Amino acid sequence: MEIFVSIIIGVLTMSAVYMILSKSLLRIIIGTGLLSHAAHLLVLTMGGLKTGAAPVLVDGVTEYTDPLPQALVLTAIVISFGVTAFFLVLAYRAYQELNTDNIEEMKGTESND
């Protein structure tokens, strides 16, 4: 199971890099979303995907699922959700202001010569 998830993480990272390297701003944002998905899956996988009881102390249960990666991934998801929302708004505002969503046209050399 870990191997399978690792392959998914690899594919996600690969697609993320491809998307981030494209010129359209929206694709770049989707790429960052994919990249954080890959990171979150990695956190879950590194904790071990073993199936066991819920991590609540009960008599007679010996196999527990590690709760820590779940706590970490929850925090990381919330943060990346907020940042992605901010990024989308920023991209929209920049599109209104600069009339382009092409990163190639955002090099900006006029102010810092």
Add this chain to the structure above:
Amino acid sequence: MINLPIFPIVIPALAAIILLFAPKQIRLQRGVALGALLVTFAMTVVLIFTVSQDGILTVNLGNWPAPFGITLVSDMLSALLVATATLIVFFIVWFATHYFSDAYESNYVYVAMLFLLVGVNGAFTTGDIFNLFVFFEVFLISSYVLIVLGGKGVQLRESIKYLLVNVIASALFVMAVALLYGTVGTLSLADLAQKIPLVENQSVIVVIGVLFVIVFGLKGALVPLHYWLPGSYVVAPTPILAMFGALLTKVGVYSILRTYTLLFDGGAFTQTFLIVLAVLTIVIGMIGAIAYNDVKLIIIYNIMIAVGVILYGIALDTQTSLEGALYYLIHDMLIKAALFMLVGMMIGITKSGQLRDMGGLITRFPLFGWTFFIAALSLAGIPPLSGFFGKLLIVQGGIAEGSLFGPLLILLSSLFVLFSVIKIFLYGFWGEEKRAYDGPLVPHMKKLIVPTFLLVAVAVAYGFGAEAMHPFITQAIEPLVQPEIYIDAVIKE
């Protein structure tokens, strides 16, 4: 006062939350922000003296015992940096109250500044590597808000790049933490320091260490991860630029210092890697600092030189060089904030960032001119000003390690720094006025010079009081040289 380490995080956070509810009450915003920062600074001074008497203070959040819960650890290193950061933000907010227009101030600018301080202080204090990530995000999100405030085209354009770089860095940070947890099985820094030497496959640890250097290097603008820095910093308004330049890159450097000395100091590879990065950063910084005629860009490239010098001290990892690195870190935070405020005032007077449009400022504003001159000498490390002792110790440490190239490069970089800032002084302050100076800041100069002058005075006092600071610096370095002190303080058996 067992909860002392938490106050520098909680007080600005509470003040920021209160201010969220009254964005249009500008006087209230200014008063509460400055008041909260003063109280925070007083707490950090108490913290420093408590730590110097009682040793390392720890707070286990939620009362979970050390390796399981999140621990806040105030050793002398974090206490000193927290105090410096708070003091700098206090002066910058003071400066900002006179710098910004009322309309700008009513857009939650102080709220974002206070939250940025929360993140920075938290990152300095936390003893848990995932919590470090969370505090990184706290100050990053505040910095996103600060960098887009104003909403000009250039700002939006550069913010996108800044945001993209940091989002990628955050994803890498999460990955590095995940790999570390998968390998070692713990996230508390002290527990990690205990268990990392027990890991069988040490090459995995080296890989994770390099991944962390990349993450923190992106924040600290190490070459070759520095490309975002000049462009995105130059568009920010002066007080915000001062804050970013003084605090944000330094948090990256601090994180390298903490993780490298505590977790990843095993291999010769990591040391060589860091030294190469430090040398490259110094060289690129030197080239940038003398290549540009834009006053903001000159100082921005000076950040890179400073980061490189500090990183070189960290990489050597000896008592002397670490003392020098910490000494220089605090000096650089103070003086960079002051210099950014000063060049911001130059731009505000002349309405241009280019040196060719300036000149003769010292005849109109003598105090301003001489303040800049002292700050410039201090940055270059002319004794007995504050930059000198840090560099001296780092160079001594380098020579003691039998290395000659690094120390010589650092001395050479001082010349380049001196050249770049004296260039600003000669072209900007000396000579004739090139045109009528009617910039928006001219009427406010008398008020703006006060916080700037005081901050430079603090930096000068830091240089003259080097002997008095020495016991504190030595105590701060102890847990870095002997990680057992840190581990024992956090994990009480």
